[in-house]
Amino acid sequence: MIISMIVAYGKNREIGLDNKMLWHISEDFKNFKTITSGHHILMGRKTFQSIGKPLPNRTSIVLSNSGFTFDGVHTFNDIQKAIDFAKDSGEKELFVIGGANVYESLFPYINKMYLSEVNYEGKADAHLKELDLSTWNLNEEKYYEEILDTRGDITSPSWTFKIYNKKA
Ligand SMILES: NC(=O)c1ccc[n+]([C@@H]2O[C@H](COP(=O)([O-])OP(=O)(O)OC[C@H]3O[C@@H](n4cnc5c(N)ncnc54)[C@H](OP(=O)(O)O)[C@@H]3O)[C@@H](O)[C@H]2O)c1
Structure with missing residues (x-):
């Protein structure tokens, strides 16, 4: 089973503030939906x-040590048990979808990365750790222009989508 990470981060690796996203990029959301649909997605509480x-159309796996439960969600307090659950369900590509804490602890298991590098700088309280890309191959890259409103203000920042595979 491939274990993939999918994340959107700013220039200083910002990923969130007050448990919310920092930007709204509808094309990135669409991409996320297309890529993860039909798969197991693993996230922090x-x-x-x-x-x-x-x-919808995804199997949600949540990591929690505090006994969190929610209808329609599979909760585990152990990374390996969460991974085994997806594997035993026949999953071919499990997606780790965040947040900061989970990206960091799952990183050793990851063999594919879908990265959205967003042209954004701002206040954040959740960051992605610096990635050492020397052991990864860049396999896809696509640039998306910013979107402006009628006054010329940025409503959606520019971003670059990249797919990396771990070197064999
Ligand atoms: N930009 C992006 O692509 C992106 C994607 C996702 C999230 N985010 C942002 O990231 C932020 C949230 O990140 P975060 O680091 O604060 O929280 P998080 O990683 O989403 O969740 C952390 C919680 O997950 C549980 N957990 C984590 N590792 C565990 C383990 N090994 N075993 C058992 N439980 C474990 C714990 O829950 P308990 O406390 O219940 O024990 C922990 O408090 C938000 O701002 C969100 O918007 C951004």
Whole structure:
């Protein structure tokens, strides 16, 4: 089973503030939906609560040590048990969808990364750890322009989508 990480981060690796996302990029959301649909998605309890409900067409797995439960969600207090659950269900690609805490602890298990590098700088209380890309191959890259409103203000920042695979 491939274990993938999917994350959108700012110039200083900002990923969230007050348990919310920092920008609204509809094309990135669409991409996220397309990529993860039909798969198991693994997240921390805080990320699940920020989304608020299980995402349709996906099997939600939540990590929690505090006994968190929610209808339609599979909760585990152990990373390996969460991974085994997806594997035993026949999953071919499990997606780790955040947040900061979970990206960090799952990183050793990750063999594919879907990164959205967002042209954004601002206050954040959740950051992605610096990634050492020397052991990864860049396999895809696509640039998306910023979107402006009628007054010329940025409503959606520019971003670059990249897919990396771990070197064999
Ligand atoms: N930009 C992006 O792509 C992106 C994606 C996702 C999330 N985010 C942002 O990231 C922020 C949340 O990140 P976060 O680091 O604060 O929280 P998080 O990683 O979503 O959740 C942390 C919680 O997950 C549980 N947990 C984590 N590792 C565990 C383990 N090994 N075993 C058992 N339980 C474990 C614990 O829950 P208990 O406290 O219940 O024990 C822990 O408090 C939000 O701002 C969110 O919007 C951004």
